[in-house]
Each structure stands twice: as structure tokens, then as C-alpha cells.
Amino acid sequence: MRTWVIVLGLAVALLVQTVMIRVVADGTAPIDLVLVVVVFTALFRGRVVGLWTGTVSGILQDVLSGGIVGISGLTKSVTGFLVGIVGSELVVSTIWHRVVVLLAASVFHTLFFLGVHSLLGTMMLTSAISFVLVQAVSNASVGMIAAALVWIVPKVVRRVRHRRTLLVRRNWIMG
């Protein structure tokens, strides 16, 4: 995964998060697309890139939200770093493994985020557990779809092209 792909992914995630989710789900969907990008980046590029991606994306989210700058930066950088360690120490090669990591990372990130906000007294959710779980499942679902699109679609396209090439060759040989 090249650096420009990560930057593009973050920009798209932020734009979709702020503009499209309001329309698709009336602004109520607890999805964090930026976290999905951070987790996948950390899985593919390791803990240091995960750390930096988390820092940059978190600070951008804070700046755009108008709250205290640094809270999302802190929580996302730590999450990115930990996911990077998991990615390097464990075998997470299939989509299902990655979705499980995303699910765990979402739970950790949301609890960490709400914890920091509770310490500062800036946000308190009375139904925090259900919120954490719903967000984790939403993130994992989006991650699964994104992973499927990114990794399965090119494979399918390659296979179709390969078959077509074989068919053309056979027709050419046959006559």
C-alpha cells in the first residue's frame, strides 16, 4: 500500500464521513470510516506507519470537528500502533481475520476515546456499551465490504480477463 493510496483513502474517508453518511443514514450512523482506513493501513504497513496514519487522521478529524484537538489523534495513533503490532505478530491474512481485528480495534478505540472525554468531562454517553458495540459492528461491516471490493474485485476481473484470453487463443487455434 503506497503512501499516496493512504492519503487518498483518508481524504475519501473524511469526505464520505462528513458529507455522505448524513444523507445515507440521517446522520445517525455510528461509523468511523477514518478508523477503518487506519486499521487497514496498520495491518498492511506495520506499527510505525499505523502510528503516523492514526496521528494525522485523528488530528484532522479533531480540527474538522471543532473540539479539543488531539483526542482523536491520541486514540487513533495508539490504536494504529497496536493494530500494527497485531498485524506483525499474528497471521491475519484472510478477510475474516482482518474483520475480527477491525472489530477489536473499534471497541478499543471507542472505549479509549470515550474514556479520555469522560476524564475531561466533555462527553458522557449513558448508553456507552450499546454505542461501542454498534459502532464496532458498523465499522467491521464497512471494513468487510471495503476489503471485499479492494481485494476480491481485482481478482475477479483478472480471472475473467484470463478466461477471455484463453477463449480467444482457443478460437484462434481452432480456426
Add this chain to the structure above:
Amino acid sequence: MAQRQRIVYLVLAVVLGHVILISAQVNAGPRTSVLESFTFGLFAEMQRALTSARDSVVGVWSGYVQLRDLRAENEMLTGAVADLEYQLQEQRALARRSVGLQKLLDFRQVVELATVSARVIAGDATPYFRTLTIDRGTGDGVYADAAVLAPKGVVGRVVGTPGRRASRVQLLIDRNAAAGARFERTRTTGVVMGGDDENSLRMEYVSNFSDVHVGDRIVTSGTDGIYPSGFNIGTVTHVQPGSGLYLDIRLDPMLEFSTLEEVLIVVSDGAIATMNREGE
């Protein structure tokens, strides 16, 4: 080994940097830096473009493929209803002010609020829905702390330094937002703040001895110097004696914040003070 040590130092430095950054803002309050303004302005332009593209696609789909005439009529009627609701609120506020003026036998000229309409171009960048981005900025007369209203009630205020063509609005349901408020029935005053749950409000500093019922309507009092008086905030859904001197009051906001598309921004700072003085 040396590389592992370097990584540990890097993580510690990043965490420490964030903690220092957060601490500085908690102690001194959030300030808008040039970098923040630039980033916000840049993203606002991208959000504006994406919103326009999205609206175009939605417009083409629903305008030409679906029932075109019905949609146009619906839009016109929705706009008319929104206008009427806003006018009704203004009239109610005017009527309340008129009563006060009649009592004083001092009929002074009522200052009308100067407002500009704005379109919501983006929501919050985090899943914790608390801010909106609108397509009006300093170029349209928008200033920091300007009140933002909707036909059904108060939306919030402009926070941070507005960009030239975009501003960020802190919603009233944000836990850190507050507005001077009063009960329409008893005229008892208090402060409305964002609640703990999504889309909820709470009212603070209302004495345990006050006469408060479920269903009571809350409007702005104008005492905060930001919101003009008499605009709808919400209705009481829960009231019980608090642990201290004040009642524990929860409100249901008049607005559905997540579906807001158009808002009005008050751009005449001086007019609010005059209006509120006359309302008292």
C-alpha cells in the same frame, strides 16, 4: 534491539505530544490556529463540491426519473411551511415582547433580525454528531458566536473562526454548548445544555421550588448575548428534584438535528442586544 528502542521512544513522544496538546487546550480553552483555519477552509471547499455533486445526482434522480411535478410542489410547500413556522416563531416572540412593552407603555421600534440562509454542506468528522459545516462565512457577514436558527427552533452557534465561504456550527445538543433559556409558561429562567445522550438536552440552574411540568415549552431568554429571546428550544420530558438546590430537567429538542439541511444565521450582532433589551 536499537530499532525497537527507537520505536518505543517514538510512541512515547507521540503520546506525550498529544497529552501536552490536549492539556494546553483544557487549561486555556480551544483556540483556532492558522493551520486549523486553513485545513477547515480546504475541506469545506471539498465538502461543498461533493455536496453539490451529490445534490445534482439526487436532483437528477428524483427530479427526472421520479415524479417531477410532485417533487417540485412538495419542495415549494415544504419551503412555505418552513417560512411560516419561522414567521410564527417571530410573531410569538414579537407578541411576548409587545406585552412587555405595553406594560411599560413605551412603544419603541422593534428591531428585526438580519439573517442569511445557509445550506448544511457537511456533518461531523467523528461519529459523535455534534457539529455541522454550513456554506456561509465571513464573506456573508457571519461572525464567531453568531446564532444559528431553523424554522422550528434554535440550532446552535458558530464556533471557531469562520472561513470566508464556510463556518462550523456547534449544535445545542453538544455537551459543551449552552444557551440562556426560560419557561414560556412561568418565565422562570435557567441554562439549557447538551445532554448525555444523542439528541437530548438538559436544563440547569432551575430551583427545586420552581413550578415545572412535563410538556412545558422552553424558549431562549436572550440573557447569554448570543441567541435572540423567544425562540423555541424544546419541551420538558422529565423533571425531578435534583440532589442539590436545582431540579433535574431533561428536554426533548424541537429540532431533528440530524436531518437539518437549511438554517438561518443571525448576522446583526447589535440587533440582538436591542431586541433582548426590549423583550425584558
